[in-house]
Amino acid sequence: FTTILFTMFSIMGYLATRNSLHYKHKNSFIDLSKVMASPMAPSITIIAPAYNEGLTIVENIRSLLSLRYVNYEVMVVNDGSKDDTLKKMIEAYDLYEIEYIPDPEWRSKPIRGVYKSRQRSFDKLTVIDKENGGKSDALNTGIQLSRNQFVGCIDVDCLLLPDALLHVVKSFYQRSEKKVIAVGGVIRIANSCKIQGGMLQEIRLPKNWLAKFQLLEYTRSFLLGRMAWGRIDSLLIISGAFGFFDRELALEVGGYDTNTVGEDMEIIFRMRRHMHERKLPYTVEYIPDPLCWTEVPESTKILINQRDRWARGNLETLYKHKDMFFNPKFGRLGMLSYPYWFFYEWMAPILEFLGFFSIIAFYFLGILNIEFFIAITLMVYAFSIMFSLYAILWDVYSYNEYTRTKDILILVFCALIEPLTFHPLVVWSAIRGNYKKLFKIKSGWGSQVRKGFAKT
Incomplete structure (x- = not known):
């Protein structure tokens, strides 16, 4: 299982890199100003x-x-x-x-x-x-x-950069053989950044440590994870903070589901199903450019509530579309994307949580092979750090948003301690969200108190 996991993430890193390079090369020939000026x-x-x-x-x-x-x-x-x-x-x-x-x-x-x-x-x-x-x-x-x-x-x-809509429109029209039904993009973290007049003036590393960990997590998830799925045209989620749709198709599938807290993921499932079932050629485009900046939680309580909600939304969507699971009718979505979300996004936190208590039980029962446990733990820890470091380095190479050496070193430090500090918090939030959903404990969206953007 560990070998499969390592192989999967290595392939994901490779696909994300190829997709990023392809995107940058393809867009080096496009003059977006002509799109902006056109009355059409x-x-x-x-x-x-x-x-x-x-x-x-x-x-x-x-x-x-x-x-x-x-x-x-x-x-x-x-x-x-x-x-x-x-x-x-x-x-x-x-x-x-x-x-x-x-x-x-x-x-x-x-x-x-x-x-x-x-x-x-x-x-x-x-x-x-x-x-x-x-x-x-x-x-x-x-x-x-x-x-x-x-x-x-x-x-x-969210704060959108001035050229954001130009990139979105370009993405809708750069395909000729397939209909682009939706366009999503990278979400960047605006905590501690300098904002004036509704414009991003200076990019700064968040001062809050929770926000720093989320910056690392977002970099890894958006720049590597979603870019990789986009490379094989199997992306199943567009962030609710930055998602664009063909309006007629969105209305045709009934718009957003008001009975789930994971509406951004569920509508992509439904739109993809709609096109698959009608055997129409389509795709979902993904923009890696840093166009959208948002404020993330700096409070542990608010962060847990947010991830709790994400876990519930994930489970609701997977259950609603359970007939896609290993269903060849849906191609790569049914055979790759859905199983990934099922095993990694839903089951992994549960297995981690249960595994922690299993290790303790095995130790007291005297059946734990300590040497093997330490070896496999160190290997998993090292691989997770390598994946995070690659995300940091690739971000520096691709966009270089954080130019100070000190900021990069802080992110590297975050990568070293994240598996022992921030990650357990994320796992616990997922467990709480799944528990609420499985045992039908009523819980809604919750609230996120904004601190507001820095202006000086």
Whole structure:
């Protein structure tokens, strides 16, 4: 089993490297400015659900309104916020309520009002105020009300770089033999970065240690893991913080599932199934460029709640689409992607947790081969560090976001201690999430308290 695991991750590193090199070579010939200037540029709606985001909402919207693109709309869906989120948007962007005729067949929570700005400089902004129904419900509202060709579903606290939409549009149109149904991308961590006027001014390593560990984890997951799956056209998840879809197809499959907390993963499963079952050529594109920056939890409690939710969403999606498991009908999705998510993303934390107690029991029963246990533990530890170090080095080679030698050395130190410090916390969060789901303990999305981005 250990040999299989090592081989799988080695292949994953190789595929990710090949895909990154291919992407950089392919895009070295493209002039994105021509896409931006073209009056024929496809229309995009960026949908950003907001719930109690008063601390950062004005800055975040300013970032979304500063993108270098001609034909796009920013639609902020205020999902029944209990703080001053709506008030701050109205004051900052001079909003007024426009006439709106509700669709009697619309299934989402009732819309309380639709707002536009009196200022021409903010004419791309639309604000929807509705009763609280959760993130999926808010996104579905935006998808339904949008009239544009593509929809981008992002977290409102994310900061997109000015060229983000140019890269997205390029990804939708760079294929001729297959229909691109969705585009996802790398999520970068903005904690401690310098933000001014909704723009990323200076990239800084997070000061908080939990955020540092998450930076390492995100680098490894996005730059290696998802790039590898993208290389063999088997990507099963697009992060909810940065995902763009063909709007008609998203509506055709019913939009986001409001009965799961893993809506970003589940909708990709459903869209892929839809295309597979109709035997239509399609693909999901993945962008490795650092276009989206977001704030991650700096509190242990909030982090555990987040990973708890991810585990529940993972299990819900796997169960809903269980007929894909080793089903050749779905090609690589059924024979490779789904089994990987089942064994590694779902079962691995459970086996790790049970294995810890098994080792203790074996020791006291006198049946533990200590020499072999130490040897295999050191080998697994060394391989995990090597994989993390490769992710760090490849990130430095590819994008070099953190230019100070001190920052790289800190990330290397994080890689050395992560298996003993941060990883057990992630495993425990997954166990808690699975326990809640398996024993039907009611638990929703939870909340994440934002600290806000650094401005100085």
